[in-house]
Amino acid sequence: EAKALGRNRCRFFAAGMQEQARARMSLGAGLRAAIEGDRFRVVFQPQYRLEAGRLVGAEALVRWHDPELGDVSPSRFIPAAEEAGLIVSINDIVMAKVLAQIALWRMRGLEPPRISINVAAQQLREPGFVDQLCRRLEQQGVPAGAICLELTEGTLLEDIDGTARMFERLARQGIAVSIDDFGTGYSSLSYLSRLPVHELKVDQSFVQGIAGEAGKRSIIVAIVEMAHALGIEVLAEGIETESQLAFLKERHCEMGQGYLFHRPLVVEEFEKLIPPARAWSRPEIVL
Numbered sequence: 001e002a003k004a005l006g007r008n009r010c011r012f013f014a015a016g017m018q019e020q021a022r023a024r025m026s027l028g029a030g031l032r033a034a035i036e037g038d039r040f041r042v043v044f045q046p047q048y049r050l051e052a053g054r055l056v057g058a059e060a061l062v063r064w065h066d067p068e069l070g071d072v073s074p075s076r077f078i079p080a081a082e083e084a085g086l087i088v089s090i091n092d093i094v095m096a097k098v099l100a101q102i103a104l105w106r107m108r109g110l111e112p113p114r115i116s117i118n119v120a121a122q123q124l125r126e127p128g129f130v131d132q133l134c135r136r137l138e139q140q141g142v143p144a145g146a147i148c149l150e151l152t153e154g155t156l157l158e159d160i161d162g163t164a165r166m167f168e169r170l171a172r173q174g175i176a177v178s179i180d181d182f183g184t185g186y187s188s189l190s191y192l193s194r195l196p197v198h199e200l201k202v203d204q205s206f207v208q209g210i211a212g213e214a215g216k217r218s219i220i221v222a223i224v225e226m227a228h229a230l231g232i233e234v235l236a237e238g239i240e241t242e243s244q245l246a247f248l249k250e251r252h253c254e255m256g257q258g259y260l261f262h263r264p265l266v267v268e269e270f271e272k273l274i275p276p277a278r279a280w281s282r283p284e285i286v287l
């Protein structure tokens with residue numbers, strides 16, 4: 001009897017694995033079709049300077065709507081894309097869309113705030129990454145200061161010297177770097193001090209623990225103090241409540257984004273928030 005049970009369990013397990021593999025494969029096939037069919041869109045989540053309440057940036061986030069699967073969350077399809085070797089293509093598409101959008105805004109006389117773009121580890125490991133990025137910026141007529149690259153802590157740890165060299169090249173080109181989901185990885189103080197980093201993004205799990213968990217509050221305080229000691233600014237992600245915002249302001253966290261301000265917005269909604277820079281920056285002629 002026990003043997004039969006074991007066999008059943010085994011079969012059940014194998015079926016589950018098969019199903020998972022199938023799901024991953026169909027996601028991979030769907031992603032390939034989405035790349036071919038230009039089915040990715042980019043949304044923009046506004047970022048604010050907390051003290052002044054001023055718009056200072058936005059994070060570009062990819063969206064995928066599949067005719068069969070519906071809307072698929074990036075937290076599901078980005079890992080699948082990494083596994084299928086498609087992440088570089090997808091991020092290239094996102095990068096191209098963001099740069100084209102910035103160029104379009106500028107052509108229309110809008111001065112968009114700095115746009116942060118998520119970069120995957122595999123993309124960074126491409127040898128020509130920085131050169132290609134610079135070429136694209138030039139082709140689109142977009143200044144380096146118009147974008148910021150978001151890298152996760154995990155991306156950095158693999159090759160410290162290589163990472164340091166790449167960050168220095170980005171810094172020389174004027175491209176800002178932000179460390180995403182900070183606090184969830186293992187970056188050390190000495191490690192961070194070796195890299196020209198412009199911003200740390202406190203992971204939303206800490207922000208969401210502000211009300212209930214003293215430990216999470218302590219981690220936020222420690223991150224802010226450490227960052228400031230190194231001359232790095234801090235942006236908190238996933239701010240949902242007024243009390244989270246109040247705590248972050250009190251602890252001198254400079255910037256934030258989250259549903260309290262705005263959800264990620266489609267381009268038409270986001271651009272309504274951009275002030276018409278040219279209109280007021282033109283000097284008045286007084287006779």
Ligand code: C2E
Pocket residue numbers: 045060061062073074075078091094118119120150180181204237238239240257258259260264
């Ligand atoms: P992330 O870079 O840490 O992005 C923040 C995520 O938190 C986004 O989810 C955003 O919609 C969500 N979020 C923002 N504010 C709030 C809030 O107040 N509360 C809550 N609960 N969530 C909030 P999204 O868009 O689903 O993206 C998930 C992850 O997928 C991103 O995490 C990023 O790691 C990855 N991702 C998204 N777009 C791209 C991309 O173009 N390239 C790459 N490589 N990864 C991307």
Ligand code: MG
Pocket residue numbers: 059118150180
């Ligand atoms: Mg991000």
Ligand code: MG
Pocket residue numbers: 180181201203204237
């Ligand atoms: Mg993040």
Ligand code: MG
Pocket residue numbers: 181203204
């Ligand atoms: Mg995150």
